[in-house]
Amino acid sequence: MTRFEDLGISQATLKAVLRMGFEEATPIQAETIPLSLQNKDVIGQAQTGTGKTAAFGIPLVEKIDTSLEAIQGIIIAPTRELAIQVSEELYKIGAGKRVRVLPIYGGQDIGRQIRSLKKSPHIIVGTPGRILDHIKRRTIRLDQIKTVILDEADEMLNMGFIDDIETILAGIPEERQTLLFSATMPAPIQRIAEKFMKDPQIVRVKAKEMTVPSIEQYYLEIQEKNKFDVLTRLLDIQSPDLAIVFGRTKRRVDELSEALNLRGYTAEGIHGDLSQAKRLSVLRKFKEGSIDVLVATDVAARGLDISGVTHVYNFDIPQDPESYVHRIGRTGRAGKTGVAMTFVTPREKPYLFVVERTTKRKMERMKPPTLDEALEGQQRAVVDKILQTIDSNNLQYYKAAAEELLETNDATTVVAAVLKMLTKEPDTTPVKLTEEAPLPVKKERKSFDRDRRRRDDFRGYNSGDRRKKASMKTRGERRPSTKQKSKSYNH
Numbered sequence: 137m138t139r140f141e142d143l144g145i146s147q148a149t150l151k152a153v154l155r156m157g158f159e160e161a162t163p164i165q166a167e168t169i170p171l172s173l174q175n176k177d178v179i180g181q182a183q184t185g186t187g188k189t190a191a192f193g194i195p196l197v198e199k200i201d202t203s204l205e206a207i208q209g210i211i212i213a214p215t216r217e218l219a220i221q222v223s224e225e226l227y228k229i230g231a232g233k234r235v236r237v238l239p240i241y242g243g244q245d246i247g248r249q250i251r252s253l254k255k256s257p258h259i260i261v262g263t264p265g266r267i268l269d270h271i272k273r274r275t276i277r278l279d280q281i282k283t284v285i286l287d288e289a290d291e292m293l294n295m296g297f298i299d300d301i302e303t304i305l306a307g308i309p310e311e312r313q314t315l316l317f318s319a320t321m322p323a324p325i326q327r328i329a330e331k332f333m334k335d336p337q338i339v340r341v342k343a344k345e346m347t348v349p350s351i352e353q354y355y356l357e358i359q360e361k362n363k364f365d366v367l368t369r370l371l372d373i374q375s376p377d378l379a380i381v382f383g384r385t386k387r388r389v390d391e392l393s394e395a396l397n398l399r400g401y402t403a404e405g406i407h408g409d410l411s412q413a414k415r416l417s418v419l420r421k422f423k424e425g426s427i428d429v430l431v432a433t434d435v436a437a438r439g440l441d442i443s444g445v446t447h448v449y450n451f452d453i454p455q456d457p458e459s460y461v462h463r464i465g466r467t468g469r470a471g472k473t474g475v476a477m478t479f480v481t482p483r484e485k486p487y488l489f490v491v492e493r494t495t496k497r498k499m500e501r502m503k504p505p506t507l508d509e510a511l512e513g514q515q516r517a518v519v520d521k522i523l524q525t526i527d528s529n530n531l532q533y534y535k536a537a538a539e540e541l542l543e544t545n546d547a548t549t550v551v552a553a554v555l556k557m558l559t560k561e562p563d564t565t566p567v568k569l570t571e572e573a574p575l576p577v578k579k580e581r582k583s584f585d586r587d588r589r590r591r592d593d594f595r596g597y598n599s600g601d602r603r604k605k606a607s608m609k610t611r612g613e614r615r616p617s618t619k620q621k622s623k624s625y626n627h
């Protein structure tokens with residue numbers, strides 16, 4: 137355990153960090169902060185939700201000279217939401233020193249941004265495109281920058297920002313420190329590191345698994361057409377505080393959130409096609425708890441830190457293991473527990489195995505719940521609420537009416553009626569969901585299936601179970617569309 141007191145940071149920053157409720161440094165912080173304070177370049181890799189933001193944020197704030205009216209630190213992040221979130225965290229860390237932090241992202245009025253830039257922020261946090269735009273307009277000056285941080289570098293690569301990043305880095309004085317955070321280190325990122333970093337220290341927080349152990353991971357084998365009913369049953373049974381449902385495409389996200397609303401859940405979707413204002417308002421509502429279910433695509437949710445997300449549902453299995461790790465990493469953050477459920481259609485099962493092999497962690501198989509189980513789950517939730525209400529002991533206004541009811545009815549009947557009224561019975565309102573074509577069948581399919589079967593045997597599934605699975609495979613599965621077929625599966 138490392139205390140922030142022992143990391144050599146100033147009183148002002150220490151106070152700010154403690155005020156944020158951080159008691160001890162996470163491993164990535166314990167390793168990165170001292171290196172960064174010594175001006176070393178650092179490449180950092182650690183699991184989701186383990187505090188990478190503060191790992192670079194604390195030393196960056198420490199190095200800001202607040203008497204100098206110039207941009208001294210720049211953080212580049214893949215999405216607007218992430219830029220805002222990181223700037224908020226940096227603002228809190230820097231509150232003790234009164235460090236000025238400004239988020240800069242596309243979609244926001246450029247005139248307003250230019251006015252904010254005139255108030256000389258010490259740190260800017262932005263998306264590559266907009267930062268470059270300001271550099272070209274000369275509304276951002278790079279000559280006093282001493283620290284550059286690339287957050288989620290691999291995601292920026294996936295989004296096609298690599299050239300923008302190179303251009304930005306090339307314009308920043310060489311006498312600087314560069315920190316790079318990335319979940320993976322594909323070749324183009326390594327090249328960036330070689331070209332733009334000086335003797336980088338690699339901080340890889342060793343973890344047996346890529347996912348944090350505090351997330352319980354399950355998979356459910358379901359046919360495409362049954363996914364939605366199973367999702368709503370799970371929501372009823374598990375009654376998550378806040379849940380994120382991941383869909384593969386934008387259309388999927390729209391349809392899912394609409395369908396969830398039809399069935400009485402408060403859900404909204406986020407994906408790249410929504411306006412900036414809309415995405416932010418959805419996120420705000422989700423954080424405040426005025427919507428319970430956020431439906432998202434991978435990119436929209438990358439790196440987002442929303443406290444209190446208890447459940448993640450992979451309505452569609454992600455195409456690659458990294459997406460899986462990032463998706464489920466929206467729960468179980470900062471040492472909290474979480475539950476992740478992955479739906480897999482029979483023909484997509486090889487993907488499940490690839491995920492498990494990469495994360496070095498097995499998902500536990502869960503049977504799709506039945507309608508009765510869903511009803512039971514709802515009842516249990518109501519009973520819990522009633523017990524809580526009893527505990528709150530604030531019932532004097534209701535007791536007279538209760539006694540009146542009990543004069544003519546027996547207690548069990550009265551309570552049963554109350555339970556029935558309060559229980560949300562499983563809703564089977566028809567909804568419209570376009571079937572998503574399954575991911576392309578993998579070449580190595582045979583061997584994966586064999587491996588999987590061996591593991592299934594090991595878990596002691598009976599052969600009847602397996603026959604059922606086999607028959608599911610032959611019934612009514614659609615062939616992948618040519619578009620999807622052409623996507624390669626490269627892991």
Ligand SMILES: Nc1ncnc2c1ncn2[C@@H]1O[C@H](COP(=O)(O)OP(=O)(O)OP(=O)(O)O)[C@@H](O)[C@H]1O
Binds near residue numbers: 158469
């Ligand atoms: N030392 C700490 N003690 C307690 N909470 C912390 C600490 N450091 C960070 N946190 C909190 O943990 C949460 C996750 O942190 P952060 O978003 O930086 O994770 P991350 O490693 O960047 O995750 P991702 O890979 O998903 O981007 C945040 O709410 C943050 O405020």
Ligand SMILES: [Mg+2]
Binds near residue numbers: 188189287439
């Ligand atoms: Mg992060």
